[in-house]
Amino acid sequence: MQIDFNTTQNPKTSAKHPQNRVLDASYQPSQNFFESDEMLKHFLQKYTSPEGYQYMLDKWQTLGKEAAQDMDELSLLADKNTPELVKRNRLGETINEIRFHPAYHTMTEIALRSEMFKVKWHPELRKRFETEIHRLGFASVFLFGMSEGGLPCPLCMTDGVARLIDRYCEEGDKNRLLSHIYTQDLEELYTGAMFLTEKAGGSDVGANLVSANYLEDKYYLLNGEKWFCSNANAEIIFALARTNPEIKGTKGLSIFLIEKQKPDGSRNEMDIVRLKDKLGVRSMASAECILTDTVGKLIGEEGEGFKIMTDMINLSRIYNALGSLSEMRRALVEAYQFLTFRTSFGTSALNHALIREKLTELTSIYTANFYMTWEAIKSLDQADNGNEDQAQILRLLTPMIKKTAAQAGVYVIREAMELMGGMGYIEDGVMPKLMRDTMVLPIWEGAGNIMVLDMLRASMKSQGFTKMITQIQEQFEQIETGQTLLFEELKTVIDLANQLPKADKDTIELSAKFLFEKMSSLYQIAMLQQYKDEQSQSWINPAMQYLIQNLQKKTLSLQTPLDKETVIQMMAWTSNK
Ligand SMILES: Cc1cc2nc3c(=O)[nH]c(=O)nc-3n(C[C@H](O)[C@H](O)[C@H](O)COP(=O)(O)OP(=O)(O)OC[C@H]3O[C@@H](n4cnc5c(N)ncnc54)[C@H](O)[C@@H]3O)c2cc1C
DSSP states (O other), rough: OOOTTSSOOOOTTTGGGGGGOOOOOOOOOOTTTTTOHHHHHHHHHHHHHHHHHHHHHHHHHHHHHHHHHHHHHHHHHHSSSOOOEEEOOTTOOOOEEOOOOOOHHHHHHHHHHTTTTTTSHHHHHHHHHTTTHHHHHHHEEEEEEEEOTTTTHHHHHHHHHHHHHHHHHHHHHHHHHHHSSSSOTTOOOEEEEOOOOOSSSSSSSSGOEEEEEEEEEEEEEEEEEEEEEEEOOOOOEEEEEEEOOTSGGGGEEEEEESSSSSSSSSBBOEEEEOOOOOSOOOSSSSEEEEEEEEEEEEEESSSSSHHHHHHHHHHHHHHHHHHHHHHHHHHHHHHHHHHHEEEEEEEEGGGGGHHHHHHHHHHHHHHHHHHHHHHHHHHHHHHTTTTHHHHHHHHHHHOOOHHHHHHHHHHHHHHHHHTTTTGGTTSSHHHHHHHHHHTTTTTSSSSSSHHHHHHHHHHHHHSSSHHHHHHHHHHHTTTTTTTTHHHHHHHHHHHHHHOOOOOOHHHHHHHHHHHHHHHHHHHHHHHHTOOOOOOHHHHHHHHHHHHHHOOOOOOOOOOOOOOOOHHHHGGGGGGOO
């Protein structure tokens, strides 16, 4: 029998079965992550100068479009084609080069064009926007991070080394190096790295062993192994090393500037042993490195290393929180777009109460983290411009946002994945990569417990705790619904804090975890109140209501979800505009 394949119906051809679709035919993914983000635009319009906003606007618009339309493909390519370590050239000479997929370089160019560095480090722009450079630069970082999770680590460290160079290096080094950071030309760009972690000490940096022996002038020879070195091929590396093994702990650590070339122009010795095979953030290279008589220039005085490095670490922690925020937003955009165009049980997915409740929960968590993190970025601008109150609050707020946002990110992205059902799990889309990439955020730059201990230290050594409590109180006084509960909860924090000085070490550390977790939740509600106005109330009010309800002890009772219109309004900043 002859079969005519041209006329035989193929039951798999969806054109002949129009109802057999995953999403409604009108589905269109987001076109521009800046244009669609009412929450971000509202914050930037209100809390940056009109001049600063106008200067950055076209960069954000372009980046928002590139992040929504071009970067996913680049990001997936760079993730699948991971960096390669080339130990030797064809003549058998050791070169220790790391080679990246071209997509990685294309994304770096996108980052440079967004002026995330230029606005901060170009001398003329730095002066012009002195009071707001972090807000302006971080807005680009935020948009970029919605589509790429690996590169923000080298970008963060590049900004971090610029901060240390600006604050602690000699004029000659400043002039020579900073122009390679605010450049728009990829060929000219110098990227940064921080070498802290050793086998003996990640959290416990004071256990580090790498030694530094005096050579001449400000130069030392560094020897030993660094165990986690992201962006190991950086042109500018700051490394911690010990000049005197007799001085134990962090007090014995000094900080050194390591460049690819020695002052005489010859290659600086550093063996890249291997690249780490990571769960996520696979586009960028994390290496194990052995320093053998590697030349480093002492920055500051001997023994000041950890103190100076803290400046870079704290900036990285803010990057870390913002990275979680970018990835959370991306996951919510994906899930919300999916559900808006998904039909189940004969109706729009958004008509199901349990779906609306989950969106309300995740969006509330995101909104709370958004304002808390941007408050920290605003504080950083203020602290860098001499505001001592903000500097004190920031000392506590930095580890607080690092822990809170990173943990929230893992939860929100996982839940958003589930909201997309099977499609959320498939590598055709961005969700699996987002999930893998976000898993590192609670770990690096200090794991959750280390953040608790840092918040404890910050509370003992600065006025941050008292000032933050005052800030919370001032905002709670303006909240009408739930005010009594909020003040009761705040009192439990203050009471517990007052008991800590008399407790033993173990009790202090464990109690601090619960104390700071509660304090973070209260601070988030205070921030929602602080940033609420006529325009933002449509997404802030439901989030605030949700978070206040969540503070109450969970007793069984009838629950009513938000209506569909309110949820749609609340999610407006994830539209497919
Ligand atoms: C992909 C990746 C890239 C990295 N890139 C870099 C880099 O570029 N430069 C760099 O210097 N480092 C880098 N790191 C290292 C990272 O910062 C460390 O892994 C991290 O700080 C944790 O240190 P650790 O691995 O030694 O774990 P540990 O210090 O052994 O900690 C293990 C666990 O114990 C807990 N813990 C430790 N001490 C205490 C305590 N006193 N009380 C309670 N709990 C405690 C921690 O919270 C953690 O959960 C990178 C890590 C990863 C995964």
